[in-house]
Amino acid sequence: MTPRNSVKLWPLFLFAFVCMLSVVIIATKGVLARDLADIRAAGTLRHLGVPYAGFIISKDQGLDVEIMQAFAKHLGVDYEFIATDWVNAIQSLTGKNFTIEGSGVAVTGETPVTGDVLATGLTILGWRKALLNFSSPTFPTQVWLVVRADSSLTPIVPTGDTNKDITLTREKLNGLSVLHKAGTCLDPRLFNLDAAGAKGSEFPGSLNDLAPAVIIGDAEATLLDVPDAMVALQKYPGKIKIIGPLSSEQEMAVGFAKDQPELLAQFNTFFADFKRSGRLAELVNRYYPMLNRYYPAYFAN
Structure with missing residues (x-):
């Protein structure tokens, strides 16, 4: 390449460099x-x-x-x-x-x-x-086990000890079909449901629809956290009941x-x-x- 051609191409090189630098800056800002x-x-x-x-x-x-x-x-x-x-x-x-x-x-x-x-x-x-x-x-918050109001399962009697209450609730999981939601606070990996004999089922809908799914019979029970349970108890009075906790108190x-x-x-x-x-x-x-x-x-x- 001759010196004259190098001079002519320099603006093109500079333009290409600026474009590449702009792409890097934009990409960095995006993440x-x-x-x-x-x-x-x-x-x-x-x-x-x-x-x-x-x-x-x-x-x-x-x-x-x-x-x-x-x-x-x-x-x-x-x-x-x-x-x-x-x-x-x-x-x-x-x-x-x-x-x-x-x-x-x-x-x-x-x-x-x-x-x-x-x-x-x-x-x-x-x-x-x-x-x-x-x-x-x-x-x-806390994660609770929730069932239909007409379920034969009865709520635990609180002992005043959260760990004991969790154990009592887990004893009711054997053979029970339970809805859960991976990647959330209701992720089954957090509760070792299989070890308790539960028949876990991943729920495809939103968390807001877990209580209605149990009410219509998609499963016998669901994991539900405190705020969602509060809303469901208000929205569907007499349709669901809380069996007991499956987690310690959370925030x-x-x-x-x-x-x-x-x-x-x-x-x-x-x-x-x-x-x-x-x-x-x-x-x-x-x-x-x-x-x-x-x-x-x-x-x-």
């Missing part, structure tokens, strides 16, 4: 979460949520919707709800594809980040901690990507004030009016 300064600069808080129980009823209604709307106002930015599902929720926040392996996870690749916070009645689980940082706890929280420390800290400060103000208790009473019967002190100012 990185936005922290506090980025969100304030963008002017919008993107709330990822799965339609579930009283947490996400619609893009404008639900306990977590109203908490995140208040948080966006606290930050001085607009609020945007982004619907997702349990299969893609964590990936959409962290930019990481993964598989669950035992009590941990294996990251298998990258995917675009589409939201800034995951607030959707998210139970704090060991494998989720490998991918997320959780906020201060926002809601109490839910808001999920943040590992590279969002400032946003997480800001939320924890906001949430402490939100709870002290009585606003949280007001919302809980609206969306979960039966909860105070089971957790009377949890949302105290």
